[in-house]
Amino acid sequence: MNLIFLLMAFCVGMAMSIQAAVNTQLASSIGANSVVAAFVSFACGTIVLGGVALSRGGLGPTFAALAGQPVWKFAGGFLGAAFVFGTVFLAPRIGLLSLIVLVIAGQLLTSMAIDHFGLINMAVRKVSNVRVAGACIVALGVAVTIFGDRIVATLTR
Numbered sequence: 001m002n003l004i005f006l007l008m009a010f011c012v013g014m015a016m017s018i019q020a021a022v023n024t025q026l027a028s029s030i031g032a033n034s035v036v037a038a039f040v041s042f043a044c045g046t047i048v049l050g051g052v053a054l055s056r057g058g059l060g061p062t063f064a065a066l067a068g069q070p071v072w073k074f075a076g077g078f079l080g081a082a083f084v085f086g087t088v089f090l091a092p093r094i095g096l097l098s099l100i101v102l103v104i105a106g107q108l109l110t111s112m113a114i115d116h117f118g119l120i121n122m123a124v125r126k127v128s129n130v131r132v133a134g135a136c137i138v139a140l141g142v143a144v145t146i147f148g149d150r151i152v153a154t155l156t157r
Helices: 003-029 034-055 060-066 071-094 096-117 129-155
Strands: none
Touching: 003 034, 003 071, 003 096, 034 071, 071 096, 096 129
16 A cells, blocks of 8 residues: 555544544534534535635536436435534534544444445455454454543452
8 A cells, every 4th residue: 555545544534533623612612503513614625625626627527427326326425414513513522532433443343344345336355354353453442442441440449
């Protein structure tokens, strides 16, 4: 794998945490309205992506091709909205660290299934035992991150 792509993926993960924190602050400053904060986040993103798309040759042919797409291919937007709303809603309630480690655990398990079985028309990339072991280590890290203080407190009584 290209090191640049790996670094880009790491930066995307950093951006997710920062986005959740920024959107949470926006929500709290507008009356704890998580839905409006998620909407504003998507609106800002739409403006930026629209500008980039226009600079890369326009939207006309792409919009024309949209009409022939099956409805399920539009689920990404709904899932993205659910993600942004979920982070804005949950971050102040469970904390950013708990939110992000659980998001990572959910992404990890879902991604393994999609890769292994080629779900959603993705290429099949069989998950090896080594990768399953890595996922188990990450899952253990999630458990320690969320329940570690309680476990330590229980063991030291």
